Amino acid sequence: MVQHRTLDVNGIRLHIAEEGEGPLVVLLHGFPESWHSWRHQFAPLAAAGFRVVAPDQRGYGASDHPEDVSSYSILHLVGDVIGLIHALGERQAYVVGHDWGAPVAWHTALLRPDVVLGVAGLSVPPPFRGERPPLKVMQERFDGHFYWNYFNRPGAADAEFGKDPRAALRRLLYGASGDAPGAGRYEQALVTDLNRGWLADMPTPATLPPWLTEEDLDELTASFTGGFTGALNWYRNLDHNWELTAPWHDARVTTPALYIYGDRDLVPAFPGTPDLIEKLPHLMPNLVEPPVLLKGCGHWTQQERPKEVNEALVGFLASLRGRG
Incomplete structure (x- = not known):
């Protein structure tokens, strides 16, 4: 059974959910989610x-919501993971991330390979630092209409999502899922009408898809009673992260790795990402197998396809057990 508690980690308080005994596996959620996005993984991994x-x-x-925007840099986020592993009494762990949690997992393996025994990313592939700051690149490519740039407009997305959090989350989770019309087309989902907001053209489903219940949506909505600013501040550090990671330019994740994504996910359709995914087995010699592609799966990988994700994760982790 999943248990809950709060730990002091890296100067802040982190709420955690935990289950099972054995080698530690840390699961990192994305935007706009919570620990609950991993609800289908606890029991199989513990078993x-x-x-x-x-x-x-x-x-x-x-968990704590620091006010300073700069407190959400990739170094803070990696520091939280390392601090959490140590606060749990462990020296090493396996780290798995989805959406924003994937870059945190990949960077934790990149920066601290002595701590990470194995790393898995869902939706977002391993990081290869570009030649220019990402917000500036997207500003030029989409004339400021890309959702990253919209999220960097002070207070705009905060107010849009905060007006009716449950309705916003309902539209976003459905709109980015494999069940939505046109799923996997990043131009349609991620380019924003700056006057009307990011959610303006996302459909509101009359009924939720089978993988998401009204109770799940209630749980997620309750986690945003403090607003969306803390979550959005992760995006407001994209260029800052690019600056901070300069020492790792051209560095590659050498930890044993697994990448899983859906063919109707909008993130792997980003400009240049399909080519990167195709080259991953050559770029990352410790990728344990070719990227795992889930047919019909949208962005919410471990929620939309829990059986396939659990099988892949258990197989990956079991193959590495004891290597540390």
């Missing part, structure tokens, strides 16, 4: 002999 821990990351849910 396979792992200690499973999923935090509400900083700025989310019952």
